[in-house]
Amino acid sequence: MKMNGAxxxxxxxxxxxxxxxxxxxxxxxINLYDELMNVREIRHILPRHEQGGTHAADGYxxxxxxxxxxxxxxxxxxxxxxxGIANAYMDSIPMVxxxxxxxxxxxxxxxxQEVDIIGITRPITKHSFxxxxxxxxxxxxxxxxxxxxxxxxxxxLIDFPKDVQIxxxxxxxxxxxxxxxxxxxxxxxxxxxxxxxxxxxVARRPVMYVGGGVILANAAAELTELARTLQFPVxxxxxxxxxxxxxxxxxxxxLGMHGAYAANMAMTHSDLILAVGARFDDRVTGxxxxxxxxxxxxxxxxxxxxxxxxxxxxxxxxxxxRDVLVKMIDCLKGQTEKVTAQHSAMEAWHEDISGxxxxxxxxxxxxxxxxxxxxxxxKLRELSEDDAIxxxxxxxxxxxxxxxxxxxQPRTLLTSGGLGTMGFGLPAAMGAQAAYPKRQVxxxxxxxxxxxxxxxxxxLVQHRLPVKIVVLNNNFLGMVRQWQELFFDKRYxxxxxxxxxxxxxxxxxxxxxxxKADKPSEVEQVIKDGFAHDGPVIxxxxxxxxxxxxxxxxxxxxxxxxxxxx
Amino acid sequence: xxxxxxxxVENEFGVLARVAGLFSGRGFNIDSLSVxxxxxxxxxxxxxVTRGDDAVLExxxxxxxxxxxxxxxxxxxxxxxxxxELALIKVAAEDESRAEVLRIVDIFRAKIIDVTPxxxxxxxxxxxxxxxxxxxxxxxxxxxxxxRTGSVAIGRGAKGWKG
Ligand SMILES: Cc1ncc(C[n+]2csc(CCOP(=O)(O)OP(=O)(O)O)c2C)c(N)n1
Ligand SMILES: [Mg+2]
Numbered sequence: 036m037k038m039n040g041a042x043x044x045x046x047x048x049x050x051x052x053x054x055x056x057x058x059x060x061x062x063x064x065i066n067l068y069d070e071l072m073n074v075r076e077i078r079h080i081l082p083r084h085e086q087g088g089t090h091a092a093d094g095y096x097x098x099x100x101x102x103x104x105x106x107x108x109x110x111x112x113x114x115x116x117x118x119g120i121a122n123a124y125m126d127s128i129p130m131v132x133x134x135x136x137x138x139x140x141x142x143x144x145x146x147x148q149e150v151d152i153i154g155i156t157r158p159i160t161k162h163s164f165x166x167x168x169x170x171x172x173x174x175x176x177x178x179x180x181x182x183x184x185x186x187x188x189x190x191x192l193i194d195f196p197k198d199v200q201i202x203x204x205x206x207x208x209x210x211x212x213x214x215x216x217x218x219x220x221x222x223x224x225x226x227x228x229x230x231x232x233x234x235x236x237v238a239r240r241p242v243m244y245v246g247g248g249v250i251l252a253n254a255a256a257e258l259t260e261l262a263r264t265l266q267f268p269v270x271x272x273x274x275x276x277x278x279x280x281x282x283x284x285x286x287x288x289x290l291g292m293h294g295a296y297a298a299n300m301a302m303t304h305s306d307l308i309l310a311v312g313a314r315f316d317d318r319v320t321g322x323x324x325x326x327x328x329x330x331x332x333x334x335x336x337x338x339x340x341x342x343x344x345x346x347x348x349x350x351x352x353x354x355x356x357r358d359v360l361v362k363m364i365d366c367l368k369g370q371t372e373k374v375t376a377q378h379s380a381m382e383a384w385h386e387d388i389s390g391x392x393x394x395x396x397x398x399x400x401x402x403x404x405x406x407x408x409x410x411x412x413x414k415l416r417e418l419s420e421d422d423a424i425x426x427x428x429x430x431x432x433x434x435x436x437x438x439x440x441x442x443x444q445p446r447t448l449l450t451s452g453g454l455g456t457m458g459f460g461l462p463a464a465m466g467a468q469a470a471y472p473k474r475q476v477x478x479x480x481x482x483x484x485x486x487x488x489x490x491x492x493x494x495l496v497q498h499r500l501p502v503k504i505v506v507l508n509n510n511f512l513g514m515v516r517q518w519q520e521l522f523f524d525k526r527y528x529x530x531x532x533x534x535x536x537x538x539x540x541x542x543x544x545x546x547x548x549x550x551k552a553d554k555p556s557e558v559e560q561v562i563k564d565g566f567a568h569d570g571p572v573i574x575x576x577x578x579x580x581x582x583x584x585x586x587x588x589x590x591x592x593x594x595x596x597x598x599x600x601x
Numbered sequence: 602x603x604x605x606x607x608x609x610v611e612n613e614f615g616v617l618a619r620v621a622g623l624f625s626g627r628g629f630n631i632d633s634l635s636v637x638x639x640x641x642x643x644x645x646x647x648x649x650v651t652r653g654d655d656a657v658l659e660x661x662x663x664x665x666x667x668x669x670x671x672x673x674x675x676x677x678x679x680x681x682x683x684x685x686e687l688a689l690i691k692v693a694a695e696d697e698s699r700a701e702v703l704r705i706v707d708i709f710r711a712k713i714i715d716v717t718p719x720x721x722x723x724x725x726x727x728x729x730x731x732x733x734x735x736x737x738x739x740x741x742x743x744x745x746x747x748x749r750t751g752s753v754a755i756g757r758g759a760k761g762w763k764g
Binding site: 153154157158161162165182214215216217338339340343344 | 610611615618619622626656659660663664666667668669670671672
C-alpha cells in the first residue's frame with residue numbers, strides 16, 4: 036500500500052514494537068505529527084524541552100531495556116537533544132532519535148532552522164542515517180533499532196527531511212536486515228572461558244568487578260549465580276549498582292572515587308579481578324599506575340575497544356556478558372570438587388574483607404538538629420517499595436544515593452554515569468514512570484540540578500506521572516563546593532546558590548504537591564506523605580549545608596589512598 | 602612507529618567524516634590519508650598513515666572496526682604490503698639548474714609533465730621514502746609547489762581483498 040513518508044516511519048516504529056515516544060513538534064516534523072493523529076497505537080508524551088524528552092526516552096530505556104524513542108524538529112529542536120544523546124552514548128543506552136530536517140533540496144543552504152545534526156552528533160551516536168527516499172524508511176528504521184539495541188547499545192539518530200515525509204512510497208517491512216560492516220561479536224569464545232575458569236580456581240584473593248554492561252545485557256541473575264557459586268566478593272561500579280544484590284554478604288558495594296573502603300581495598304589487594312561489563316573508567320581505577328598491582332585481570336565485554344583501553348588485561352573475552360557468564364556457570368558445573376576446594380582456599384581473604392568492612396563501613400554522623408542527607412536516603416529505602424525505581428541527578432546527592440540506598444535489583448537505578456549530566460534525573464524518572472505507571476518512581480536531586488529541567492514538572496502533571504521528587508537542598512552546588520573545600524582552600528567561587536528557593540511552592544505552581552522538612556524529626560512524615568500522594572510531588576529537605584561525600588579518593592590518587600573523614 | 606592502515610568502507614556520503622572524526626576526536630595521528638572507490642562500486646578504500654605504539658594501534662584498529670560503515674581494516678607492515686605515493690612537484694629551473702633537474706628526474710624515473718622557461722613540473726611515484734629522497738635533491742634548486750597524494754598500499758602475494 037502506498038503511503039506518505041511520515042506514515043511509513045510511524046508504521047515502521049509500530050513494527051519495532053514502539054508504543055511510547057517523547058517528542059516536541061515544529062515546522063519540519065509537522066507532517067509527522069499530523070500523521071501521528073492517525074496512529075492510535077503510539078502514545079506520545081510532550082515534554083517541555085527537547086532535552087527533557089531525550090532524557091525521558093533514555094530513562095525509559097534504562098528502566099525497561101527497550102529502545103527509547105525521542106522526536107524533535109530541525110535546528111533548535113535537534114540541538115536541544117544533544118546533551119541527551121551524549122548522555123545516552125556515554126552510558127550505552129539504546130535510543131533512537133528522530134529529527135526533522137529541512138527539505139532535501141534546501142540542505143546545505145543555511146535554510147531556516149537548518150543544522151547539520153548528523154555532523155554535530157557524529158561523535159556521540161553509535162550511528163546515524165539521513166533519509167533520502169520514502170521507500171528506504173522501513174529498512175533504515177529497522178537498521179537503526181537493530182544497531183541501537185545490539186552489541187554495546189547506544190543512540191542512533193535518524194534525520195528526516197520534510198519533503199521525504201510528504202512523498203509517497205510503498206510500505207514494505209523487511210523481514211531482516213543485513214549490515215555487512217556491523218557484526219557484533221556476541222558469542223564468548225569457549226576456550227577463553229575455560230582458561231578463565233582455570234584462572235578462577237587458582238585465585239586466592241579474587242574480586243568480581245561489575246559494571247553497567249551486566250545490566251544492559253540482562254545478565255544480573257547469571258552474574259549473581261556465578262558469584263554465589265564461587266563465593267567471590269562482588270563490587271559494582273555506579274552503573275553496575277543493582278546487578279548484584281547489595282544486601283548479599285558477598286557484596287562489597289560500590290568502588291572507586293566515592294566507593295566503599297572494603298571495595299577499594301579488595302581491588303588493591305586482589306590477585307584476580309574478574310571484570311564483567313565494566314570499562315575501567317578513571318573514576319573507578321584512580322591512579323592507573325598503582326591500580327590493582329597484584330591482580331591478574333580477566334575482562335569480559337561485548338565491546339572490543341573497552342578491552343586494554345585503560346589497563347592491561349591478562350585474559351580478554353569478547354562477547355555478550357550473559358552468554359559468557361552462562362558458559363562459565365556451565366563450565367563450573369562439572370567441577371564441583373574444585374569449587375569446594377576454592378571456597379576453603381579463600382577463607383583468609385574473606386576474613387580480610389570482613390575486617391575492612393568492619394573497620395570503615397559506609398557511615399555518617401547523625402544529628403538531631405539538622406537533616407543529614409544520608410539519613411534521608413536511608414529513610415527513602417526503608418519506606419519505599421522493594422522494586423522502586425530510583426533516578427538521581429548529578430552531584431553529592433547522587434553519591435549519597437549510591438552509597439546509602441541499597442540496590443538489590445537491576446534497572447532500579449537510573450543515573451548519569453559517564454557524562455555526569457545535571458538535569459538528567461527528573462526527566463529520566465519521568466520516562467521510567469511513563470513505562471511503569473504503577474511502580475514507585477523516586478527521583479533524588481540537588482537544588483542546583485533540579486532546576487536544569489524543572490519545566491518537566493508540567494509534563495508530570497499533564498500526563499499524571501506520579502514521580503516522587505526529593506530535593507536535597509544544601510543551597511550549594513555541593514559537589515563542586517566539596518572540591519573547593521578540599522582542594523581549593525574553601526574558596527567557594529560561584530558555588531553558593533545565593534537565592535533560597537521555595538521548591539514546594541514551585542511544585543504547587545505547576546499543580547503538583549509540595550512538601551518540605553527542615554528538621555530531622557520531620558523527615559519520615561514528609562516521605563510518608565509524599566509517597567502516599569497520588570500524583571507528582573516535590574519533597575524538599577533542607578540538609579546540612581557543608582556535608583561531604585566520604586570516603587573519597589582524590590582525583591589522581593591511588594584507590595587505597597582514601598580520605599575517610601576530613 | 603609509523604603504520605599504514607587500509608580501511609574498506611561503504612561508499613556512502615559521510616563515511617570519510619566518520620573515519621576522520623574518529624582520529625581527531627580520539628587524538629590519533631593522521632600523517633596522510635587517501636580515499637577512492639574500489640572495483641566494487643559500493644565500496645571505498647581509505648589508506649591512512651598513522652603513528653603510535655602498539656596499544657594506540659590496537660585502539661585505532663578496534664575503533665575503526667566499531668564504525669558501522671567500516672567493513673574491513675587491514676593493518677599493513679613493510680614486509681606484507683607494497684606502498685606507493687604520487688607527487689607533483691613544481692621546481693624552479695633556470696640556466697644551469699635546468700640540466701640538474703633533468704638528471705634527478707631521470708635517476709628517479711620521474712616525468713616532466715609541464716615546462717616553462719622558468720620551471721619544470723615533475724610527476725614522481727614510488728614508496729614514500731623515494732619521494733622524500735627526490736624532494737631532498739630538488740629542494741636546494743628551489744621548490745615552488747608540492748602536492749602529494751599520501752600513500753596507498755596493497756597486500757603482497759596472489760591473494761586479494763575483493764573490491
Ligand atoms: C550540566 C552540568 N553542569 C555542570 C556540572 C558540574 N557539576 C557537577 S556536580 C555539580 C553541583 C550540583 O549541585 P546540586 O544539583 O545542588 O547537587 P549537590 O551536589 O549539591 O547535591 C556541578 C555544578 C555537571 N555535572 N553538569
Ligand atoms: Mg546542592
